[in-house]
Amino acid sequence: MSWLERLRDGLGKTRQQLNNTAGSLGQDVRDVFTNRLDSIEDLEYALIAADVGRAATEEIIEDIKKSEGGNLQDALMRALTLQLEPDARRAQFRELGFSPDVSRSKVDPKGHVVMVIGVNGVGKTTTIAKLGQYYMQRGKSVMFAAGDTFRAAAGTQLGVWGERLGVPVIQGTDGGDPAAVAFDGASARKSRGTDLLFVDTAGRLHNKHNLMEELKKVRRVIDKADAGEPAEVWLVLDAVTGQNGLQQAKKFHESTPLTGVVVTKLDGTAKGGILVPIVRELGVPIKFIGVGEQPADLQPFDSHEFVRALFDVDIPKG
Ligand SMILES: Nc1nc2c(ncn2[C@@H]2O[C@H](COP(=O)(O)OP(=O)(O)O)[C@@H](O)[C@H]2O)c(=O)[nH]1
Ligand SMILES: [Mg+2]
Incomplete structure (x- = not known):
């Protein structure tokens, strides 16, 4: 398919x-x-x-x-x-x-570091793997930083993807300081001259306030390691969560201003319309959409094509 x-x-x-x-x-x-x-x-x-x-x-x-x-x-x-x-x-x-x-969305990051944020389970880590493959296939060198040190085995999950895709992964320790991992990642990217670093982050901490503060801190230390970065902050949003997801997105946007959104799980929802308020209310473009669990299941968002798919009009093959 x-x-x-x-x-x-x-x-x-x-x-x-x-x-x-x-x-x-x-x-x-x-x-x-x-x-x-x-x-x-x-x-x-x-x-x-x-x-x-x-x-x-x-x-x-x-x-x-x-x-x-x-x-x-x-x-x-x-x-x-x-x-x-x-x-x-x-x-x-x-x-x-x-x-x-x-x-078609312009998806080339403005700089070198993309911070990826969003609540647990929306597909951040999977999306980072997909993004890694996407940009590598377009000739970019890629690195990952496993900044979700809160969720046990999140680092391992990204490590496994890194191995499969041939992407170096900067790891922290479970329960360790996520800002430290982000700092190490940004420093390593700079010294190695790698084109793109994707920084994974936690989606849940002991409470919401902590998470937002933590994300701000992660952002600050990346800038400290590499001035002007992260050039991009992309929020991953699960289409299945509909309006709830949108409310969460606003909270994230307030604390860590977004430059783009990736909407996942569009293969499993009847609520494709949620993309409209995402764009309107956040005022940021949708960069990619996720349509499955495999690395290839990621597409740059194309509004025209999306609506044609919605209406089942003129679907190209492949
Ligand atoms: N069907 C479908 N599943 C997805 C998609 N993106 C991620 N997933 C699945 O969602 C689950 C949570 O993903 P994960 O990357 O661990 O989420 P995280 O907690 O935000 O890092 C995993 O089982 C993924 O395979 C998608 O576009 N479509
Ligand atoms: Mg994760």
């Missing part, structure tokens, strides 16, 4: 809901433009049920009402795609339209 097929499978329920809506809207296109609002309400309901959120849903409806004359499913897909782009890019899209050149 290709990742897109797997994504389509996973999004099946969401897609069905949206598809039904789009289908009925297709037939009811005249009703919509003659102000019989039943079908618009159906659409609103479907969008909200898919976790798209109220603000975005309202804008989508507005956009659709403005796009008189055109095919309604196209209008809906276009409006949804716009909602998957941060503000600045949304304006650009409105002007220039979509193409893979502009709708």
